Amino acid sequence: MFRTGFGRMGGETPDKMRQRMQWLALAFSLFLMVLFVRLWHLQVLQGDKFRALSENNRIAYRVVRSPRGLIYDNQGRLLADNRASFNLYLVKENSTDLNETVRHLARMTDQPYDELREKVRRANPFRPFLIKADVDRNTVAFFEEHRPDFPGVYTQIAPLRNYRIERRGGHVLGYLGEVDGQQLQEVDAYGRELRVVRPFVEKPGNNLHLTIDDALQTKAEELFRDFEGSIVVLDPGDGAILALVSNPPIDPNQFAGGIRSRAWRRLMNDPLKPLENRSTRGQYPPGSIFKIVMAFATLNEKVMRPDELVYCNGSFPFGRRVFADWKEGGHGPIGMVQSLAQSCDVYYYTVGNKLGIERIARYSHMFGLGEPTGYDPGEKGGLVASDEWKRRRFGEKWYPGETISVSIGQGFNLITPMQAANLIATVANGGTLWKPYVVRRVTSPRGEVVYEHLPSPIRRLPIGKEVFDTVREGLREVVNGPRGTAKKAALAEVIVAGKTGTAQAVRLNLTGRKTKPEDLPRKFRDHGWFVAFAPFENPKIAIAILGEHTGKAGSSFAPIARDLIASYLGVPGQPQAVASTPSGARTAPVATSTRQEGNLLED
Amino acid sequence: MRTSAPLLITLSPFRRALGQIDWLLVGTTLLLSTIGVLMIYSAVHSNPDLLASGLHWKQALWSTIGLLVLAFTLLFDYHHFTRMAYFIYGLVIILLIMVLIAGRVVYGAKRWLVLGPMRLQPSEVGRLAIIILLARIFGSRDSTEPLRLGDLLYPFVLVAIPVVLIARQPDLGTAFTIFLTAAVMAFTVGVQRRLTYVVGAGLLVIAPVGWAFLKDYQRNRILTLFNPDADPLGTGYQSMQSKIAVGSGEFWGKGLLQGTQSRLHFLPEKHTDFIFSVLSEELGFVGATFLLVVFLIFIHRCMLAALNAGDKEGALIATGVATSFFLYSAFNIGMTLGLIPIVGIPLPLVSYGGSASLTSFIAVSLVVNVRLRRKGFNAF
Known part of the structure; x- marks a missing residue:
């Protein structure tokens, strides 16, 4: 069984072929050297950068709001501007204890837990999910303070339309929603923004000069x-x-x-x-x-x-x-x-x-x-x-x-x-x-x-x-x-x-x-x-x-x-005061005497 | 001692053979598969589901089986395999066709055949079958003249059939690697210079046409290589995350089981295609370089076996195996380092995969076999 019944198939390896094999071995070695150099480049030369990236590795979409344009009246008086507001977001993927986090979010934003839990469940795990827009300072303070306890939760300042005249002018100024962009950024484990991978170019709105006085x-x-x-x-x-x-x-x-x-x-x-x-x-x-x-x-x-x-x-x-x-x-x-x-x-x-x-x-x-x-x-x-x-x-x-x-x-x-x-x-x-x-x-x-x-x-x-x-x-x-x-x-x-x-x-x-x-x-x-x-x-x-x-x-x-x-x-x-006498001449003002007449109504 | 003498005499051919086995090659093989088992454990230990499935134990089992198969196949002269080349080839073709018909779909590709408790990946066996077949075809050639177009047509068709079948799975990475291995073997034998130029020019012309046939995700992978930041959550994501994993390992690594990239699930396919990223992250530049050196030694032992082979068949088998291992490891590592588009190619012996491991052990066995029965030396 061990005896080889085979002759030298095809004869001995020709020298030319051996030469080519040597070249091949050299090529293999050279390519492995390339990999070695690349390793050096990544791990030694750029190691710091990648180490930082990996420690803080979260890539996230962040919602960025553009400030909208200002609105002026016919005298150049400001009718509407932007004010800073805080929006509360959750990136599900980054959360360690989702149930606990959602419980706190629900409590702080006065939302029913079950409802919020269901909404969060359907949210994209990698993208910021808006828990609540324009939250109050207390909520912001709470989540900023307890940031390490709630990874994935973050607040963001957004310019928000501020109509300087409350309850007024709504039908002139319109009630338009905000136009947002999303930018891709790397954030660390605590939600701090590190590097913007793909910026959203903020485009402040144009300013409107109205005829409104x-x-x-x-x-x-x-x-x-x-x-x-x-x-x-x-x-x-x-x-x-x-x-x-x-x-x-x-x-x-x-x-x-x-x-x-x-x-x-x-x-x-x-x-x-x-x-x-x-x-x-x-x-x-x-x-x-x-x-x-x-x-x-x-x-x-x-x-x-x-x-x-x-x-x-x-x-x-x-x-x-x-x-x-x-x-x-x-x-x-x-x-x-x-x-x-x-x-x-x-x-x-x-x-x-x-x-x-x-x-x-x-x-x-x-x-x-x-x-x-x-x-x-x-x-x-x-x-x-x-x-x-x-x-x-x-x-x-x-x-x-x-x-x-x-x-x-x-x-x-x-x-x-x-x-x-x-x-x-x-x-x-x-x-x-x-x-x-x-x-x-x-x-x-x-x-x-x-x-x-x-x-x-x-x-x-x-x-x-x-x-x-x-x-x-x-x-x-x-x-x-x-x-x-x-x-x-x-x-x-x-x-x-x-x-x-x-x-x-x-x-x-x-x-x-x-x-x-x-x-x-x-x-x-x-x-x-x-x-x-x-x-x-x-x-x-x-x-x-x-x-x-x-x-x-x-x-x-x-x-x-x-x-x-x-x-x-x-x-x-x-x-x-307009005289009610048929003479019709405009006479000196007689303040209250025409009150009755003034109430005359047609039709 | 007297009683043992006859036994010793009987065993003497073994003893002589044992001395001629390339222990360095076998040693690097075992080292690679051990590193593989370790890194697979590291890759899966943070994921309870994967850990429960005991992938690292399965891999250890496959490596053990592989070692036994290696030892067993050494008993047979490698010429037995080249003689059966067409039989093996036919079997592989049948398996590949069966995969396309009844294969299991994983990640959108049909690559596995389910045979009872076993899952076979015929494309892995295919790469060995092609090496053996080409060794037989080119090795039995009497002429020492360079190959001409006529000489290449027949082997080209034989190679093209499994390559197309594998590409249809679709497993473009494996198909391409097998084709390239075959090409390197042909060039080792020697190809007419004029033909080389014509083929080279032809490839340049065909490339844009081939681009049109690529699927979108395949094109994206190639495009992201040049601009990985373009879509960091899409196609570029894996490449980017792999680079972060490797780079963050720095010089000494984060320590075994301490990799954060894999723990945080930023790495996809970390126990198969991205095992090198896990290793580089946890064992650092030192560990990664060590693995490169082990591969270098491994490939050099194979090439050494080729140079000293007793005949052209043996030389071609060893060259084919060396080329195949080189291409797989170079592509895999190049991919994890962001040098090469993301292609689904495992790191031989290290990545998780039963069929791949077993095939690798058999391939190593063939090389050891070639050395064992080298020029001027007959083991048995």
């Missing part, structure tokens, strides 16, 4: 505190939004750190719908402020001369129905200016009937009604009723009787406070419909101008100056005339013009007798409107105020508008 905004919010509804203040010169209030307000700070689901649900389910920006998404019947559009249509279409009188006896029979004026007994013979000043319904029933719905719709569109102003993507367009619209919507033709209702701003038509403000701004500036805007300029953190608003007129209205003069005179009389419906808006220093309105929240029969608003449940009460501009000769400010279900409280808005105007124009804001 902080003082005016503050004043508006203050004056409007007790109402639900909206105030929109525009610069009639170019459509800049000077103030924007939507009540009930939302506190933007509530959103800054990521809103708690409970708080969010509360906001969602609130019957007053605080999340709804009423200035652009709230649609209301225009009420008597629609008479402004009617006045333009009437004069421009020459349906009625400015001085042509309509006799108002307090009712307007149409077909089998009789439409009533808000004033029992009527206004007597009345022309265009006084029809606006006293808000005579019969006058507008009459001209509305002559104009017809199509012309009314055409003029409504001309003033930007029935379409979003273009300020905000979520904006509602309101509604301008027409024959075509009604056929489309209800599949039936338009009845002339419906035109009568529309003529005084009831019926189908709906407008948003933003549209109302734009309407009055257009009247104020003599016929240019601007696209409202709130961002005047965007600058980069280094101060370069990234964006600059260019004035963007939607259209120039094809209406003559004399028509404007007449209508504006009417609106001046609303505030300053002896029989005006908003005499409380008058100021001693500047002439204010405006128009009141009441919008029916539910469509009541116009011919029927009205119930006292106080007797109605809140949701059936009417909405109150007031639009105004000032100074009369050279308008600088245009205001629209809408109060939801305020009943016949439209008069409350006249003083609000007056105070806002005074505040913005920098005048003392002395209420101008």
Whole structure:
């Protein structure tokens, strides 16, 4: 068995082959030398570095927050900045006793243990899991102090949006979440950051320069505190939004750190719908402020001369129905200016009937009604009723009787406070419909101008100056005339013009007798409107105020508008007592004597 | 003593043979497998599941079996193996096909055949079968002229079949190493210079085409070699962590069982493909260098056996085994040191793996065998 039965297979190894084997052996040795050198390099030359790396070896994703841009008002006052907040994270993989750690986390952050445990269970073991954003100092102190006991838990400072104005301006400033990045870093056993493997390039947000006037905004919010509804203040010169209030307000700070689901649900389910920006998404019947559009249509279409009188006896029979004026007994013979000043319904029933719905719709569109102003993507367009619209919507033709209702701003038509403000701004500036805007300029953190608003007129209205003069005179009389419906808006220093309105929240029969608003449940009460501009000769400010279900409280808005105007124009804001005598002359202020008269309401 | 005389006479061929056994080669083999068992224990001791499965004991058992097989196969002239080369080759091909059909999937690759309580990795046996087959084909060649294209086509096809089968598992590392071993054996025999250039140029042309056939993870592994920081939690993770483990061992190492990289589970596959990282971390530059030296001695003993072999067949077997061991260890260590893309290649004799260990012992046995029956010396 041990004898080899084999000869020398293939003969002896040739010398050349032996030579090659020697070369091969040398090559093998050389390569092993390369490995040796590499070992020297890694273990001796770089040993320190790797030793440190291994002792502290944790590679982790850390969430990094970018500071967001600052927001300024039109005077350069800071509206929103960033504040430091602490976020609490857990990297599961690094935790030694997960149950114990989660127990402490749950206790310190007031979360149910089981819920948190379940959330943590589903989290990625290697990535930081956000236990709680914006934790208080005590929690931070606790986990910083006991860091060695809770490996994997760490806190991190994050810039957080700080809206300097609490509970205010939420609908202007928006409620945007944070934009985060993740960076990869090596952290040691105690969670200290050692080396950033892949940095997240912090990109501070651009700074926003808004058209909002902080003082005016503050004043508006203050004056409007007790109402639900909206105030929109525009610069009639170019459509800049000077103030924007939507009540009930939302506190933007509530959103800054990521809103708690409970708080969010509360906001969602609130019957007053605080999340709804009423200035652009709230649609209301225009009420008597629609008479402004009617006045333009009437004069421009020459349906009625400015001085042509309509006799108002307090009712307007149409077909089998009789439409009533808000004033029992009527206004007597009345022309265009006084029809606006006293808000005579019969006058507008009459001209509305002559104009017809199509012309009314055409003029409504001309003033930007029935379409979003273009300020905000979520904006509602309101509604301008027409024959075509009604056929489309209800599949039936338009009845002339419906035109009568529309003529005084009831019926189908709906407008948003933003549209109302734009309407009055257009009247104020003599016929240019601007696209409202709130961002005047965007600058980069280094101060370069990234964006600059260019004035963007939607259209120039094809209406003559004399028509404007007449209508504006009417609106001046609303505030300053002896029989005006908003005499409380008058100021001693500047002439204010405006128009009141009441919008029916539910469509009541116009011919029927009205119930006292106080007797109605809140949701059936009417909405109150007031639009105004000032100074009369050279308008600088245009205001629209809408109060939801305020009943016949439209008069409350006249003083609000007056105070806002005074505040913005920098005048003392002395209420101008307007004489209720037919003489109409502006007399010296008699502070309280007009109180009763001032409460006069239209409709 | 008289009574023992006949026995001594009977045993004398053994005694003479024992004296001719390359004890240094056998010694380094045993040393490597002992280090292997130790490091496997170190790698698994922190993981209760792995520890419970007693991988280090299994490896010790396989090494013992390997040693017995080594001793047993020495009884047979290595020419018996070359004579059975085609039989062994055929068997391996069948096993490789069976793996592709019914193999067990581990880490997304089919590499093992489950035979009752045993798991066989035919690709390990394959590398030895190819060495034996090529030794037979090239060794029985009478001509001393360099190999021409015609001479290479037949062996190329024979090598290509198992290589393709292994690559399909997919086990690209093993397939590539086997192919390279075969190529080195052919060049040892001698290849026409012109042919060398043509093949070299051909490879350069094919390389980009081959790139297109690689799977994404394979491409990533190659790419991360050049930029390991690019994806430290993805493909670069293993390479990075291995380098940290090795480097952190520094000169003296952290001490046996004291490695933190493996304890903290930063090292993947630490008892198989990354066993060298564990060793370097715990035994430091000293230990790692020692292992390199042991491998160097091992390979040199193999090459020495090749140089002094009685015939071309023996020389080629020893060269093939030396090349195979060199490529496996160089690739494995190069990979753990971040010099070579991560390929799933074990460190021979040290990494955990029954089939690999047994094959390695048989391979060593063949080399010892070649030396035992070297030129001008006939053991039995």
